Amino acid sequence: DARVTQTPRHKVTEMGQEVTMRCQPILGHNTVFWYRQTMMQGLELLAYFRNRAPLDDSGMPKDRFSAEMPDATLATLKIQPSEPRDSAVYFCASGLVLGEGNQPQHFGDGTRLSIL
Amino acid sequence: AQTVTQSQPEMSVQEAETVTLSCTYDTSENNYYLFWYKQPPSRQMILVIRQEAYKQQNATENRFSVNFQKAAKSFSLKISDSQLGDTAMYFCAFMKHMSGNAxxxxxxxxxxxLMVKP
Known part of the structure; x- marks a missing residue:
């Protein structure tokens, strides 16, 4: 089965360090999403892309977070500088939108991020 | 903006019994999709079932079925013959129908x- 691949699976680092999370969407999918999961806020959308173009990143703190898609096989989410409140599980999901069709999103296994 | 509410933070059921999880949502959209995702302790987000709002027939996937009440904006999940492997967090999710480049x-x-007890 095709899967969304996220790396790393776990990341522990100190406050102030740069963190980069990577996502390989399912081949052929044209939408990519970044979600953050915390106990307090649940699952929140941070950013999403369609055909590699950013469509909405209003859920993302702009001063420290950035999301990019250098190519169709790679999406990145960076935090610089990281803060303890960024500790969460970060999910990448990909999906396929064709014309009027809206397909469900497929999720990666997430990156559990801990900022000390 | 859309909101999705799951009023039951925790539930438990005996193995082989049936359980229903509630979900309500608020939207002004007429065309949309609803999903149930399962998140076991392994943390994966697994799609369980989907429902298109324009379809009146309730979706069914093996032991999982939904009761979709569009007028009431309700979308409950019924799990029949519960199994230990059904123990997980269950998330209800809403997606607008988007076309074009959106x-x-x-x-x-x-x-x-949800905890399934032996």
């Missing part, structure tokens, strides 16, 4: 933790 993000409920 995207289609999910809005999630807060989740229901």
């Amino acid at each position: 995207g289609n993000m999910l809005t999630f409920g807060g989740g229901t933790r």
